[in-house]
Amino acid sequence: MQTKTNLTGRVASIGNGIAKGIARIINNESDLDKIQPQDIMVAPQTDINYVPALELCIGLITEQGGRFCHAAIYSRENNLPCITGVEDARNKIPDGAEIILDTNSNTISLVD
Amino acid sequence: MNTKLQSTETLEKKLEQQILQFEEQEGLSNIIMYVEGNEHLKDFVQKYQNEIRTHQNEWPYNDSFTPTFLGLVHRFHQTSINYVLTATNLFRLLKNSSLSDLSLLYEVAILSEAARGREGKRSKVGLDYQQDILISELFTILNNVWIPEFGDMEEKLNTLVQTVLSRHSSAAELPENYAKYIELCNEVVTLSNLESIDEKSNGLARKLLREFCCYSITKFNKQLFQYREVYAKLKYKADMIANKRYEKIKLTEMIANRIESIGGQATRFLQLIEQIDYLNYLNDNIDVKYSFKSWPGLIHWNVFAKVIQYTGTEVSLSERGRILINI
Numbered sequence: 001m002q003t004k005t006n007l008t009g010r011v012a013s014i015g016n017g018i019a020k021g022i023a024r025i026i027n028n029e030s031d032l033d034k035i036q037p038q039d040i041m042v043a044p045q046t047d048i049n050y051v052p053a054l055e056l057c058i059g060l061i062t063e064q065g066g067r068f069c070h071a072a073i074y075s076r077e078n079n080l081p082c083i084t085g086v087e088d089a090r091n092k093i094p095d096g097a098e099i100i101l102d103t104n105s106n107t108i109s110l111v112d
Numbered sequence: 113m114n115t116k117l118q119s120t121e122t123l124e125k126k127l128e129q130q131i132l133q134f135e136e137q138e139g140l141s142n143i144i145m146y147v148e149g150n151e152h153l154k155d156f157v158q159k160y161q162n163e164i165r166t167h168q169n170e171w172p173y174n175d176s177f178t179p180t181f182l183g184l185v186h187r188f189h190q191t192s193i194n195y196v197l198t199a200t201n202l203f204r205l206l207k208n209s210s211l212s213d214l215s216l217l218y219e220v221a222i223l224s225e226a227a228r229g230r231e232g233k234r235s236k237v238g239l240d241y242q243q244d245i246l247i248s249e250l251f252t253i254l255n256n257v258w259i260p261e262f263g264d265m266e267e268k269l270n271t272l273v274q275t276v277l278s279r280h281s282s283a284a285e286l287p288e289n290y291a292k293y294i295e296l297c298n299e300v301v302t303l304s305n306l307e308s309i310d311e312k313s314n315g316l317a318r319k320l321l322r323e324f325c326c327y328s329i330t331k332f333n334k335q336l337f338q339y340r341e342v343y344a345k346l347k348y349k350a351d352m353i354a355n356k357r358y359e360k361i362k363l364t365e366m367i368a369n370r371i372e373s374i375g376g377q378a379t380r381f382l383q384l385i386e387q388i389d390y391l392n393y394l395n396d397n398i399d400v401k402y403s404f405k406s407w408p409g410l411i412h413w414n415v416f417a418k419v420i421q422y423t424g425t426e427v428s429l430s431e432r433g434r435i436l437i438n439i
Contacts (some may be wrong), residue, residue, distance in 0.1 A: 048282060052335040055345065073274065077356075092200060
């Protein structure tokens with residue numbers, strides 16, 4: 001069962017449209033070790049140092065950034081579903097929760 | 113335009129020469145050991161960003177002029193060389209500095225950062241600002257000639273301006289180089305095996321360490337483990353990028369033909385594509401390898417972090433300088 005959240009932002013990359021996986025809260029580069037294959041990264045923003053970890057992910061949510069931020073560019077180039085500018089995402093999405101990132105409808109849902 | 117593109121390649125060579133010379137003078141293992149023992153390695157990029165973007169800092173540079181593409185290219189060129197040079201000098205000084213030297217080191221680091229920042233993301237005359245101007249002009253041109261048969265305009269605009277499709281994009285180069293490294297060698301690097309591994313990998317080990325790992329072997333090995341897990345994807349990714357590059361060339365040709373077919377001149381459109389590509393290259397190659405997100409930035413941050421220890425976090429950069437002088 002899915003619970004829709006009020007989380008929304010700007011769809012930076014549609015990718016495959018829907019990604020279902022474990023949300024990993026990444027506060028800074030030191031947290032990147034937590035990323036496992038098929039995770040969805042939730043971060044304030046990304047930069048080149050996040051790229052190897054992003055290669056493992058199936059989705060990306062960031063709090064900051066617009067159309068030409070690193071997260072948006074990386075996601076578009078790699079066909080990765082990505083929503084940027086999701087306010088307070090790291091506090092609203094529980095670390096380790098199973099979520100659905102839907103770039104078709106610009107929604108983020110928790111799976112109960 | 114070709115002359116300018118060549119000058120960027122010269123810039124990259126100059127920067128590489130500069131840093132290779134530094135490696136030779138200081139010894140690669142000494143640089144690696146300094147970085148490995150550095151408490152700031154993990155989070156310095158974010159901290160650096162926060163520091164320069166908060167406190168309403170007053171930067172000692174002039175930005176009251178009308179920016180141009182050529183002007184930016186020239187300044188970016190000079191600034192990149194100076195930033196790396198300052199980092200190599202600071203590295204030497206940091207090892208032996210006392211508190212009384214710190215205000216001087218800080219002044220040098222701040223001036224270097226100010227020069228870099230003027231060409232950066234938030235500057236009124238910097239690279240992103242210039243990029244926005246060019247993209248907005250491109251948008252206007254596309255808007256005037258677009259026909260539904262071309263597809264979704266915003267999506268195609270993204271294709272035209274994507275960094276990965278630019279020359280030598282680091283976003284493409286990083287995974288490509290790790291894929292090559294895995295094919296050629298695939299061994300974990302240590303200080304003692306670095307020389308032999310570097311030979312086996314045709315110099316890729318040192319190149320990756322220098323350009324993408326801030327000279328940290330730990331970081332290199334961590335990235336290697338991550339890339340091993342997605343190795344199969346790396347091959348697919350290289351093909352995907354090649355396809356997208358081809359798509360961009362075809363799209364550019366199609367739009368240029370359309371402009372000419374309705375009596376316009378495609379020259380400016382083609383020039384814009386080339387200029388945007390060029391700025392992407394500065395942003396996604398030179399900036400990634402030689403700016404504040406890489407080793408030179410770590411060294412600048414070491415000075416800032418030392419200063420913050422004495423002055424606390426809640427003061428502006430210029431205020432810190434004044435406090436230091438009075439210690």
